Amino acid sequence: MNIEKAINKLKEKGYKRTKQRERILEIFSEQDQGYIPAKTILKEIQKDFPGVSYDTIYRNLYLLAEEQVLESTELDGEKHFRFHCDTHGHHHHFICTGCGKTKAVEFCPMDKIAQSLDGYAVDDHKFEIYGKCPGCL
Structure with missing residues (x-):
């Protein structure tokens, strides 16, 4: 954006x-x-x-x-x-707790999680991974 x-x-x-x-x-x-x-x-x-x-x-x-x-x-x-991320398509982020920079994660864990939610209706989700980027390590 x-x-x-x-x-x-x-x-x-x-x-x-x-x-x-x-x-x-x-x-x-x-x-x-x-x-x-x-x-x-x-x-x-x-x-x-x-x-x-x-x-x-x-x-x-x-x-x-x-x-x-x-x-x-x-x-x-x-x-x-x-x-807002301009990347097209569904994805998630790794967020550096040091500098705040992000890296797109193209894998969606909902594919696996949905299997254990049989009978449930998921409206939306947000998945974020927190840690340190190589520059902050």
Whole structure:
């Protein structure tokens, strides 16, 4: 995902292009596909918008996640966000707990798990693997 694609996606849903949303998206574009803690995003955006509140940032982050512009995960009890993965097809991620970078995992464990859920209807799933990338080891 990139900034223009994200903004166009929001426009299609009827959301306005605001300077704060645009700055949030810029922060993500400056990262190398890694998850960023919400607190870090708040600190970065307050450099340009000193009066912006914690609630405003969180509302925007959750809106962007709901509209599939961002993905979220929880690391160390804190929400982290990143641009939504542009990779086509179903896959999962390894997430580095050191730097937040991700690596796609093309294997889906639901193929095996579904066998033990006979009679159950799975609506959705999320599978993440946490550890250290080679650069953080």
